[in-house]
Amino acid sequence: MTAFLLAVPVLLPALSAxxxxxxxxxxxxRTLSIVVLTGVLADAAALFVRADAHGPQAxxxxxxxxxxxxxxxxxxxxxLLLTVSALVALAVLLFAVGEGAAERLQGPPRVFHPAYLLLVTGVSLAFxxxxxxxxxxxxxxxxxxxxVLITLDADEGRTRSGMTYVIAGLTSSLLFITLVALVYAATGTVTLAQLGPRLAELPDGLRGALALLLLVVLGVKAAIVPxxxxxxxxxxxxxAPITAVFAALLTKVAVYALLRTQTLLFPRTGVWTLLACAAIAAMVVGILGALAQDDINRLLSFxxxxxxxxxxxxxxxxDARGLSGTILYVVHHIAVQAALFLTAALVVRRAGTAALRHMARWPPPGAWAAALFALPALSLAGVPPFSGFxxxxxxxRAGTAQGGPxxxxxxGTALLTSLLTLYAMTRVWTSAFMKQQSDPSHGETDPPKPSPPASPWPREHRRRTGRGTGLMTxxxxxxxxxxxxxxACAGPLSMVSERAAHDLLDPQAYRSVVLGEEDH
Amino acid sequence: MNSALGTTANTLDVTMALAVGALFAVGFYLMMQRSLMRIVLGFVLLGHGTNLLLLVAGGTPGPPPVVEGKTPHPEVADPLPQAMALTSIVITFGLTAFLTALAYRSWRLSRHDEVRDDVEDRRIGTAQERAETADDTGRIPGDAAARAEGRQ
Known part of the structure; x- marks a missing residue:
């Protein structure tokens, strides 16, 4: 049974691809993809229940x-992460199917479904x-x-940015093979459960170099600030749906890999100053970048x-509190970031532009879109009572309990960043959802407002709100x-993430399950 | 299997070390060029370097570990890094094909091989450039209303 549960999230999407x-x-x-992802979701939930009740399964x-x-x-x-990821992947797939129906796509992308299923395979395997x-x-x-997904049916601009993405990804992957080779040469194994004790025996310099290379490799994949x-x-x-699934899952998989490898391979006591500096830089640089943006998708990416x-x-x-906070944050962020990108896509479809200052000129979208945007946006900023809070x-609490500079x-940086996130979200809100007052100072620089159409939306905008939009919404x-x-489940979820954090800090159960009882 | 059991006594082959180092250096140098074709070639060389490194990681060469029911030779080659190198060769091969196709598409679309500065870089350029790029961003392709609006 365990074998079946563990194999399904990897094998099922790969075979159906x-x-x-x-x-x-x-x-x-379409039906096959949806059924497969529903199956993966059910399987992941069952796996989670089992792992929570009986400890690690191998x-x-x-x-x-x-x-x-x-x-x-x-x-x-x-x-836990597999379950949340499968859920978000399924929702984004439904959104993409709805978008396809709304656009009445004639030509291919036949490649979309196989590539999407392989993406889910990779995510499951990584977890x-x-x-x-x-x-x-x-x-x-x-x-x-x-x-494949990011360069699907690409024009010139998208090919260029796709190239950036591909080459950054490939370079970090080649560094990853280099790391695997060096780790194998130094320790004679690549099994995570075995590596911890073996790496501890290495000289400090070599161990430090390997740890740094691992941090760089996963840092590129997780987009850690420099x-x-x-x-x-x-x-x-x-x-839009592709951006949503990338933003929700890909960087989080790298963060998961960072959590797993750092706790299992390079355990330490006390604050990790290098990563603390990277975290502070990430929070500050990211949010300042977001404030400078005019394009809603770029803003959300920052x-x-x-x-x-x-x-x-x-x-x-x-420590246990910090790791448990991180786990909670990853779970919350997967859902919230996907929701933000999907709602932004709905808004962009109706407005016909992603630039905030052009968006302000159209009448605001309905209350449903506003609510769909407001909830995750407030959650991202950490306003109570949402998941971000x-x-x-x-x-x-983990930070203040630990103490130290x-x-x-x-x-402090986290609080400041939350405040600035709220500001960034407010900017999007005022441009996209508020009725604009005509501002005389901007009247001369801005092009004249298009003459009010007979219906609230111009023709091509009305066309976009046809079949499929319901599914997208x-x-x-x-x-x-x-x-x-x-x-709503914050209580039980915190307990689960605390238990998961304790597992991370005390990986004895993990090791004995992987290596078999006799192997230490 | 020696190193799989953690009893490695690796002696490093200097020729291999130099080859790996040279491939890495040339690969990274080429990847930092502006021409897409050079980036592709850089990726290929870097891929060779890493695959070679995986083989070197396996330790000293020896007879193949496949034996027909006999007790294995004590100094057989370590099969694990060879399996990893094979996997990694397949992956780098596939991605090279994809990267070449992407470079070709980029050339078909833009008719040149150079990598242009990205939008952000151009945004912090002159005000003129800023005005141009601001109109470039954030439109849905094929949306006539927004395009007309952008032109004004």
Missing amino acids: GVTLLGLPRSVV LNVGDWSAPLGITLVADRLSA LTGDLFNLFVAFEVMLAASY LHLWLPDSYPTAP TLVSHIGFMLFGLALF VAKLALL AAYALA AAAAGVTATGLVIA
């Missing part, structure tokens, strides 16, 4: 035991893998699919960079509702 390439009718492919693929074979492991952290090399393979599967430059340049250009800093906050503290409170600096509402459920 192959099936969707066979040239089946479009409706069959599967040796092909019956090759741990140091030699491929091991899939699910503990509380990975199963479940038990060795470093397989983690690399998982990232490659995920990124290769994302390369290494974030590719993200705001490439994400906003992709089609807030993503900024809020990666919150996730590093907890990891930099490196719960996660930020956990982090701040680094922890207080982190907490429902999908966006679903993700927003997920954020609300996270807030």
Whole structure:
């Protein structure tokens, strides 16, 4: 049963990706994708219940035991994140299907469904893998699919930004293989469970160099601040659902990998000053970048960079409270960031532009869109009682409990960043959702307001609100509702993330499950 | 299997080390160029460098570890990094193909091989450039109303 549960999230989407390439009718492919992702979601939930009740679950693929074979492991952290990711992936797929129906797409993208399913395969494998090399393979599967998605049907501008994305991804991947090779040469194993003790025996310099290389590799993938430059340049250009799923999942997978490897491979006591500095820089640089933007998608991409800093906050503290705060934050951020990008896509569809100052000239969209945007936006800024507040409170309490200059600096920056996030969200709100007063000082520089159409929307705008929009709105509402459920379940969820954080800090159970009882 | 059991006594082959170092240096140098074709070539060389490094990580060469029911030779080659190198070769090969196709599409669309500055860089350029790029961003392709608006 465990073997089945562990294999499904990886094998099912991979196999169905192959099936969707066979040239089946479009409706069959759509249905298959939706059914498969629903299956993965149900499976991930079952896996989470099992891992929470009985501790880590492991599967040796092909019956090759741990140091030699491929091991899939699910503990509380990975199963929890897998569940939330599968849920968001499913919602975004529904949104994309709705968008496809609304656009009445004639030509291909037949490639969309296989690539999307492979993306989910990669994400699942990254969460479940038990060795470093397989983690690399998982990232490659995920990124290769994302390369295809981001350059799907691209024009010149999107090809250019897609190129930036692909080359940044490839460079970090090559560094990842280099890291795997060096780690293997130094320790003779790539199994995460075995690496901890083996790395501890290495000389300090070598161990430090490997740790730094790992931080750089995952730092590029997670867009940690000095290494974030590719993200705001490439994400906003992709089609809306693709941006949403990238922003929700890809960087979070890298943050998960960072959590897993740092706690298992390079355990430490006390504050990790280097990461604390990176977290502070990420929060400040990201949010200042967001304030400078006029394009709604770029603005949201910069807030993503900024809020990666919150996730590093907890990891930099490196104690149970900090890690539990980070886990809560990752869970909350997956749902909230996806909801924001999806709602932004709805707004951009109606306004016909992503530039905030052009948007202000159209009549504001309806109350539903405003509500769908307001809830995740307030949550992102950390306004009570939403999920962001719960996660930020956990982090701040962890910071003040730890004490020390680094922890207080982190907490202060986090508060400031939350305030600035609220400001950035207010800017979007006033441009996109408020009725604009005509401002005489801007009257001369701005082009004249288009003559009011007979219906509230010009013809091409009305066309866009046809079939499929209902599904898109429902999908966006679903993700927003997920954020609300996270807030409502804050109590149990905090307990789960505390247990997961304790598992991370005391990986004995993880090791014995992976290596078998006799191996220490 | 020696190193899989953690009893490595690796002696580093200087030739291999130099080859890996040279491939890394040339690869990274080429990747930092402006021409897309050079970036692709840089990626290829860097990929070779990393795959070679994986092989070097396996330690000293030896007879193949596949034996027909006999007790394995004590100094067989470590099969694990070879398997990893194979996987990694497949991955770099596939991605090279994709990258070449992407570079070709970029050339078809823009008719030149140069990587242009990104939008952000141009935004902090002159006011003239800023005005141009501001109108470039944030439109849905094919939206006539917004395009007409952008031109004004």
